[in-house]
Amino acid sequence: xxxxxxxxxxxxxxxxxxxxxxxxxxxxxxxxxxxxxxxxxxxxxxxxxxxxxxxxxxxxxxxxxxxxxxxxxxxxxxxxxxxxxxxxxxxxxxxxxxxxxxxxxxxxxxxxxxxxxxxxxxxxxxxxxxxxxxxxxxxxxxxxxxxxxxxxxxxxxxxxxxxxxxxxxxxxxxxxxxxxxxxxxxxxxxxxxxxxxxxxxxxxxxxxxxxxxxxxxxxxxxxxxxxxxxxxxxxxxxxxxxxxxxxxxxxxxxxxxxxxxxxxxxxx
Numbered sequence: 001x002x003x004x005x006x007x008x009x010x011x012x013x014x015x016x017x018x019x020x021x022x023x024x025x026x027x028x029x030x031x032x033x034x035x036x037x038x039x040x041x042x043x044x045x046x047x048x049x050x051x052x053x054x055x056x057x058x059x060x061x062x063x064x065x066x067x068x069x070x071x072x073x074x075x076x077x078x079x080x081x082x083x084x085x086x087x088x089x090x091x092x093x094x095x096x097x098x099x100x101x102x103x104x105x106x107x108x109x110x111x112x113x114x115x116x117x118x119x120x121x122x123x124x125x126x127x128x129x130x131x132x133x134x135x136x137x138x139x140x141x142x143x144x145x146x147x148x149x150x151x152x153x154x155x156x157x158x159x160x161x162x163x164x165x166x167x168x169x170x171x172x173x174x175x176x177x178x179x180x181x182x183x184x185x186x187x188x189x190x191x192x193x194x195x196x197x198x199x200x201x202x203x204x205x206x207x208x209x210x211x212x213x214x215x216x217x218x219x220x221x222x223x224x225x226x227x228x229x230x231x232x233x234x235x236x237x238x239x240x241x242x243x244x245x246x247x248x249x250x251x252x253x254x255x256x257x258x259x260x261x262x263x264x265x266x267x268x
Contacts, residue, residue, distance in 0.1 A: 052081025053155040055090055057148075067140050074134040075118075077153065079127040082165050082195060083268055085155040087125045088133070090118040093149040095141040103137040115150075126158065157268020161203045166195035169204045169264035178255070185212075185250045185257055189232070191264055192243040199240075199266040204232045206262040212250035221246050238266075 057075040061068050079085050094101070096114045103109035108119045116137075124133040174186035191202055207229045217223050221232045238244055250257070 052079060052083075053085065053088060053153050054078045054080055055151060055153045059148075061145075063144070064140075067142055068144055068146070069138065069140050070146065071136070071138040072148075073136040073138075075136065076132050076134050077120075077127065078132040079129055079155070081197075082129050083197060083266075084129055084158040084160075084162055085125075085127045086158040088120050088127065088153065088155040091150075091152040092116055094139055095143040095146055097143065098139045098141045101137065101139040104135050107135045109137065127155070157200070159267060161201075161265035161267050163263075164195050164197070164199075164266045166193070167199070167202065167264055167266045168192050168194070169262045171206065171259060171262050173258065181253050183252060183255055183257065185252070186247065187249070187259060188245060188247050189262070190243055190245045191234075191238065193238045193240055193266070195240060195266065197240055197268070199238045200268050202234045202238055202244075202264055202266045204262055204264040206230050206232070207260045208257070209260060210252065210254065210257065212252040212257070214251040215248065216251075217248040218246050220244075223248075 055075065055077055057072045059070065059072050061070045075090070077088050077090065093114050094111075094116055098114065101109070101111060101116065103118065106121045106124055108121060110117050110119075118135065118137070120133065124135075127133055169189065169191045171190075172188045174188065176183055176185045178184070189204065189206075191204060193199055193202075209228075211225060211227050215223075215225070215230075217232075220235060222235060223230055223232045225231075232246070234244065236244075
């Protein structure tokens with residue numbers, strides 16, 4: 001008789017939580033993982049998650065003689081973090097006699113022995129913070145009441161700059177000086193990372209009403225200017241709970257010039 005049950009990588013009964021590094025997909029990304037043992041079945045599945053990436057699924061099965069047909073619809077990949085992901089991968093074990101494995105066309109599925117690897121397709125790799133992607137798969141096995149084993153999920157951060165809660169920039173104007181009609185305005189800038197993540201880079205945009213005629217910016221940041229703004233970008237990563245301060249001075253023939261505001265974005 002058909003029956004349905006729901007599984008999640010973070011079930012009701014958690015018997016162990018362990019933080020450990022995980023690098024399934026590439027390098028250069030600040031990923032960590034959590035290992036949870038779910039004691040909801042006699043066979044205990046292991047769930048692993050990369051930073052803020054979660055996998056849940058709804059499972060239904062139908063007994064057909066000596067075989068059981070398993071359908072997982074949907075499997076949901078969710079980014080519960082504060083930074084967008086650009087790619088993801090899910091891996092799990094199926095019974096050794098699993099046959100008729102079928103995945104929908106939105107993902108890429110491969111099988112090596114009893115391990116199945118699901119990688120995002122061309123249209124669902126990017127998951128915004130708080131967003132999700134879904135897919136379905138199925139297989140048949142003589143094993144009754146099977147629960148997916150050794151479920152791993154990992155993701156890579158988007159390389160584009162994005163607004164991240166907890167990443168801030170402040171600026172302070174120093175005392176200006178003048179020589180004839182030429183004025184120099186010194187500024188100090190501080191980027192602070194309280195996002196809970198180690199960031200691979202940041203980019204701050206500061207605006208003004210008119211562009212200065214000369215600049216003196218330290219070598220610790222890169223910068224480009226337009227008629228209305230200057231964009232600073234880091235040359236080094238910024239750890240969580242860390243801050244980075246740099247200075248600059250701007251020359252212009254104006255006695256009332258000032259920076260009017262700054263915003264900052266980060267990336268993994």
